[in-house]
Amino acid sequence: MTATLNLLKQPWVWAWVGALGVWGATAAFTGGQGAGEVLRAALTFGAFYVIVALGQMFVVTLGPGNVDLSIPACMTLAGTVAMKTMAGAAAMIPVGLLIALGIGLVVGTVNYALIRLLRIPPIIATLSSSFIYQSAAIWWNRGLRVKPPAALADFTTAKIAGVPVIALCVAVLAVAGHVLLTRTLYGRGVVAIGQNPRAAHLAGVGVERIRAATYILSATLAGLCGYLLAGFSGGAALNMGEEYLLSSIAVVVIGGTSVAGGFANVPGLWGAALFLFLLVTMLNTFGAGAGVRMVLTGLIIIGVIVAASGTRRRT
């Protein structure tokens, strides 16, 4: 009984409740038909959400005003350059990966430099720099879509015992993220800064080092996501990152991480990512029109966030 109560107090539980709820509703509507297929699709697309949301979570946790809006552009640039470099050659797959990660590293460094050296608020710095990254992506291959190496495409769509391999890999990544958040000096520092940056500095936390590392981590994960997504969807498209701007933030918030900073959790990211995908699937299955779908999406997200924040305040 107390175990159940304690579980209900966990901030991430509502995202999972929501995900299970909408999946159940979908399955009930179709009489159980295709429920497995829907879940597999959710695991695959959810995995991409989780990769970027993990980085965004650390950034948001740094406190008010911290957000990385350059994630979509960074994904596009990393995907585009990596695909063109590999030019479909299987032997180039590791090189492509390194290039994608390297681009993330550079993007994160540039973002932090704008924030730190030019004292631009993060929201403006990452938004304006993303125009530059997006333009760089356009300039790099003139909008041509280069196919990924077949082996990479196979990897991103492979399944083991019916479970998408990419979801398993991202589950491992999420565990690493959880350990990073809760069991390292870096993670504790991020949470401390998000609560009170001045107190964190006076308690001996290396505030600026940690902020730099966080923006670089976020962009590097975006680079990784761009690489994998381009492999999954048959090449890098210039608008491939578009939907990840808002969804990276939505997944973080629905997952129970505080928008005001200083409080984060990783399990909620997976719950929220599945919830977001399954919600849209459910409304499609119900045959709702586009307008109704968007209204309901908005209302349901608000409901989950209110439920989650309500429990947090009472604890």
Added chain:
Amino acid sequence: MADDATPVVRLDGVEKSFGAVHALTGVTLALAPGQCLGLVGHNGAGKSTLMNVLSGNLAPDAGRIEVGGTDLTRGYAPHVALAHGVRCVYQEGSLCPNLTVAENARISHKAISGPGWRRRARALIGGRLDEIFPGHGISSDDIVGDLSIARRQMVEIARAFAETDTPARVVILDEPTSSLDSVAAGKLLAHVRRHVEGGGACVLISHLLGEILDTADRIAVMRDGGVVALDAATAFDRGKLVAAMGSVAEAAPRETAQTAAIRDHAPVVVEASPPGPDSLALTAHRGEVVGLAGLSGQGQTELLVQIFDHRPGTVVDGEVAMVAGDRQSDGVFPLWSIAENIAIGSLRQFLSGPLLDHGRARAFAEEWRGRIGIRTPDIGNPILSLSGGNQQKALFARALGSTAAIIAMDDPMRGVDVGTKQEVYAMIRAETAKGRTFLWYTTEMDELVHCDHVYVFREGAIVADLARAEMTEERVLHASFREDA
């Protein structure tokens, strides 16, 4: 002197507490028309709190407020105070920086309205400025944010004395001269005298004892939230005021001979000077308790942070840990437990490989709960479940539990009860014996006797360097105030 006329303001048994801190403990005070009341006392004695009650910004927990013979205690608020002619010039300033001088005048003078209000507001504030500070050089159309701090203060003062539909019956001046130069201050004090001679009343708060003695008719001395002396100004002199403001220490300090020995033999671990002009340098030897004294906000905190950051130009031999005094903004992590708040200062100690061992961190916090007596049933409770004093103990535990050889304390005893203070003093002694060095900024005179060496700060500079043997309360106070005071 005040008893024959109906007092224009009467405070009766006013009490105010902030959590565990009793800011006002039953203050009774009357102010007669045609009188200037001087109010003096140490920082934290309750002067500003009392004036905030009188101007309606703080509701008292108990007591009565009468203005002009009417009991206004219920529903007393800033607009009620203004309507009854109670005006206040705040220490922090209360002008809107994005508006012009005239527009700011309009805000507190609601009677200026309708077409042509701007012209009338200009005339009102301009006229008062000319009267109080001739040659002020301020245009009524200047944006307040563009003015120097002294000119902003002049506008603030002129606005408080300006009269439209309600007369300025009582004008409260909270440290009005601290941002004015001596010429402007002289003009203001002359105007205060003119105001009271015309039948108005004034309350003047100042740390410059000379101007209080010269300007006030009566003087009230506050200490620990109460009025400890109240008499005609002629009954006081500088020495008597200082004596009334201070208090005698109880705990036994370290022997003088012993402290001198530290200076002679122990190596220097800190050397730093504040950026103020003509400042002396601060030196701390290993195992020494060095006091940073003076009025609050004279650059003590800034110097501690400078040392904490190992900024260029400072010599700091060893790690520094900080005990914050302003808990909310500098110390507490509000979303964390007591244990997490204590452990954050020592996380490196709990690393096993690259990962933190939460069990060891918890045991460490548990040990410190016992050592410093944090009153809580569970160290895993949120830090905000503690009273202010106990939160402060957690901050002490954070610093003392760290490996730092130098502990910087930023006026850390706010809200800490007497018993705990004595325990902390004893703990500081024990730690110095182990070779730790303490830099202790305090605004409480009683605590300076626990220091081996004291540096007095004034206006961002160190102005006095007193060894334990030559440190007296009077010398510290004298150094704290400007010579022309």
